[in-house]
Amino acid sequence: MPITVQCPQCKKTVEWNSDFPFKPFCSERCKLIDLGDWASEKHAIPVKPEFDPQLLDELGFDEEHFFKE
Numbered sequence: 408m409p410i411t412v413q414c415p416q417c418k419k420t421v422e423w424n425s426d427f428p429f430k431p432f433c434s435e436r437c438k439l440i441d442l443g444d445w446a447s448e449k450h451a452i453p454v455k456p457e458f459d460p461q462l463l464d465e466l467g468f469d470e471e472h473f474f475k476e
């Protein structure tokens with residue numbers, strides 16, 4: 408059974424795999440939309456950090472938040 412992740416931008420459920428290029432988003436489009444929203448709303452921080460599951464894990468980030476059964 409594949410692991411799936413819900414795109415935070417459009418809520419579409421997509422299959423997660425180790426080399427999925429746009430995670431946690433379903434596509435480059437959603438990723439860019441999110442980056443654009445982020446840039447326009449968070450002027451204090453001009454660049455969104457690269458999404459890095461390993462780093463998040465080190466920070467104690469709850470990765471299950473992104474997973475859907």
Ligand SMILES: [Zn+2]
Pocket residue numbers: 414415416417418419432433434437
């Ligand atoms: Zn999406």
